[in-house]
Amino acid sequence: MTDRLADTLLRLAARIAPSERRPWIEAVRAEADLIGDRSEALRWAAGGLLAAMGWAARKDLVFLAALAFMGYCGLLWVQDIYLQAAVAKGAPFLDAAVASQIWCYLPISALFAAWRPDRAVVVGALMPLFAWIVFVRSLLMGIPSQWSFDLWCLYESTKYVFVGTALGAVVGWALRRAVPKRPTTD
Amino acid sequence: MPAAPRRLSPQTLEVLTALEGGAGDWLYGLEIAAVTGLKSGSLYPILARLADHGLLEDRWVESDRPGRPRRHAYRLTGAGRAALRAARLDPAAFKLGAAPA
Structure with a gap:
């Protein structure tokens, strides 16, 4: 189960990311779900958010x-x-x-x-x-x-x-x- | 939307190499991250870009544990293997998305 904060970050990432990139955020989420260490999962989720921000910045x-x-x-x-x-x-x-x-x-x-x-x-x-x-x-x-x-x-x-x-x-x-x-x- | 040709970054080369190391097997994001040492914030934009250029194929794999989300798996396409060979021969001249010479 994804950590709550990591999950929130990835929900935010999914909202920010352009629609054609949302499956990629789902991919990040699926991997985050498998990371046992909380801080590592958070870092992974934060990376997903950064990626979403980058995609959004190029588009919007x-x-x-x-x-x-x-x-x-x-x-x-x-x-x-x-x-x-x-x-x-x-x-x-x-x-x-x-x-x-x-x-x-x-x-x-x-x-x-x-x-x-x-x-x-x-x-x-x-x-x-x-x-x-x-x-x-x-x-x-x-x-x-x-x-x-x-x-x-x-x-x-x-x-x-x-x-x-x-x-x-x-x-x-x-x-x-x-x-x-x-x-x-x- | 076709992406403009761009120089292959060392990180992109690492991802391509990691996928090549999979020897045709499907690899997950965590596995590629473990091999390359890349963080998710760098890895996924690279994977997305490679997929845009047709250098890797991706598919969703159902989790073997119920209630877990599907995982996204990747492997190199023929074009990806050719691009990797070309990039190794002349990294400075190789550009992602440029028409093959």
């Missing part, structure tokens, strides 16, 4: 953009480490640095939502993910000054993401209504 530009965004979040995460250090020292440039970081959410979420308004909800949910992760992490670390700061960051990011996603989705839908669909050739 939106997914590729989402991956790029996750990379961007990774960069912000690194930056956040320096910001946390700055909080501890009370550095004066902090507000401007955080504000500029949060302001990035608005145009990015607007562009994503305008590009694929049918996925605006996904965009809206994904965008503040980084802020959530940082907040939960600081909660777990148990330093009140950090988690109150991160809660503020989360509130600000969510606000800008909401505005950006809503604006983008409205513009995207309006554009799609205004521009007629190209006829398909076959």
